[in-house]
Amino acid sequence: MGVVTTRVLVVDDDPLVRSALQLMLGGQPDLEVVGEAADGVHGLRLARELRPDVVLMDIRMPRLDGLAATRELHGEPRPPRVIVLTTFDADEHVVEALGSGADGFLLKDTPPAQIVEAIRKVVADEPMLSPSVTRTLIRRLRAEPDESASSAATRAAEAEARLALLTDREHEVALAVGRGLSNAEIAAELYLSVPTVKAHVSRLFEKLTVTNRVQIAICVHDAGYMS
Structure with missing residues (x-):
């Protein structure tokens, strides 16, 4: 081959x-x-x-x-x-x-x-950003000084509603993506095969209406699951 x-x-x-x-x-x-x-x-x-x-x-x-x-x-x-x-x-x-x-x-x-x-x-479909870089990017994407408390609350509620559509396993994978873990690292942590993790990530793209892993992480952070 x-x-x-x-x-x-x-x-x-x-x-x-x-x-x-x-x-x-x-x-x-x-x-x-x-x-x-x-x-x-x-x-x-x-x-x-x-x-x-x-x-x-x-x-x-x-x-x-x-x-x-x-x-x-x-x-x-x-x-x-x-x-x-x-x-x-x-x-x-x-x-x-x-x-x-x-x-x-x-x-x-x-x-x-x-x-x-x-x-x-x-x-x-592996992340090419280290966890530290991912966290930095998320902080900057969320750093909106002029955002009102009501706007922040609305965004958090929307993120929580999107995450509520996930199964328990998909939710675990989403949190791991939010921490910047690779598919191999997620597989080891959750005792899954790498192909299974890839399948879960693909479903996350569809269910959360995102196009990359950074956007999954942003959703997780907006919902308040990560500091």
Whole structure:
């Protein structure tokens, strides 16, 4: 049985970054760079034409930035996984991208081996954010100084209502995702097989109407299950 190849599209306005990613990923037997784009408009067109499995998406680009392009891609019937690229881990736009449906983010100076591993993880529906980063992102997504107490209470009630739709086991898996655990870690903790955990996570996406694990974690935190 041959190696299953993951098709990757690189969208970045810096030609040096595109070249570096092309060289880095081109040497992997299970990864193939199927196209490159220098802005969001071209990136969207190529994504629709080439149907990649993963898009590495820069944030700041001409014509259409990576945030807008990511939102459009996630409106597609079968969207690719999107990993946003950034120069700074404190970039507020990364938080916005994750909240809008991106599957994770990478710093542009991330070591090559970790970039390759991150692509493999999102394809396998594994979190590519450490628990500490996940908690930081959730805190920032929830940090709305102007939010009234009634608005916060409404959001909490909505999150609790969504979680109430879950079975007991799905609820346990949701809490584990909220802690930033991987599928393998959840399987070990709950004495389940990894395929069973993946099936539960897929049902969480459907029942909670979310598109990635960070959004599951946000729902869990909004409901008050995590500090």
